[in-house]
Amino acid sequence: MAKAIYPGSFDPITFGHVDIIRRIESLFSEITVVIANSHHKEYMFSSEERLQMVKDCLPQSSRVNVVVSDGLTVDYARGSGADVIIRGIRAIADFEYEMAMANMNKKLGPGVETLIVFASPEYNYVSSRMVKEVARHGGDLANLVPPAVGAALSRQFRQNSP
Numbered sequence: 001m002a003k004a005i006y007p008g009s010f011d012p013i014t015f016g017h018v019d020i021i022r023r024i025e026s027l028f029s030e031i032t033v034v035i036a037n038s039h040h041k042e043y044m045f046s047s048e049e050r051l052q053m054v055k056d057c058l059p060q061s062s063r064v065n066v067v068v069s070d071g072l073t074v075d076y077a078r079g080s081g082a083d084v085i086i087r088g089i090r091a092i093a094d095f096e097y098e099m100a101m102a103n104m105n106k107k108l109g110p111g112v113e114t115l116i117v118f119a120s121p122e123y124n125y126v127s128s129r130m131v132k133e134v135a136r137h138g139g140d141l142a143n144l145v146p147p148a149v150g151a152a153l154s155r156q157f158r159q160n161s162p
C-alpha cells in the first residue's frame with residue numbers, strides 16, 4: 001500500500017480537511033498531515049497550535065500522523081518515503097493553483113504523484129480563510145470546524161477585540 005502526505009497550512013483545520021482525511025484513510029498504509037510553516041507567510045495560529053489542533057481533530061488511527069515542515073513538500077515526501085501528495089479541490093477557483101503546484105512538484109520530484117480529492121458537497125464552501133472571517137464577526141462555527149478549533153478561534157478574536 002502506498003504512503004501519502006497531505007500538506008497544507010491548516011490555519012486552522014476545518015471540517016473540509018477532516019473530511020478529506022477520513023475519506024482517504026483506508027486507501028493508504030500511512031498518511032502524514034504536513035503542516036507548512038513558511039517563514040514568509042503569516043499565519044493566525046503558530047505551528048505548535050496548528051499541530052495540536054490537527055492532532056485533536058484526527059480520527060483515532062495509527063495510520064494518520066502529523067508533523068510541521070518548513071521546507072519543500074516534495075522534499076518532505078521523498079525524505080519520508082511517501083509516494084503520493086494529497087491535495088483538495090473545492091471549486092474551479094482552486095484548479096489553476098493546484099494544477100501549477102502539482103506540475104511543479106512533478107518536475108521537482110518525478111517519483112511523487114499528486115492525487116486530487118474533490119471536496120464533499122457539504123464542505124465545498126469551507127476554507128480556513130472564510131472560517132476566520134466568520135469567527136471575526138462572531139458567527140456560528142459549529143458546522144465548519146471541530147469544537148476545539150471553534151473555541152481557539154473565538155479566543156483569538158476575543159483577545160484581539162478592543
Ligand code: ADP
Pocket residue numbers: 007008009010011014015016017020086087088089090094098117118119120123124125126127128
Ligand atoms: P494551503 O495554504 O496549502 O492551500 P490549506 O490548509 O488551505 O493549505 O489547504 C490544504 C489543502 O486542502 C488544499 O489542497 C486545499 O484545496 C484543500 N482543502 C481546503 N479546504 C478544503 C475543503 N473544504 N474540502 C476539500 N479540500 C479542502
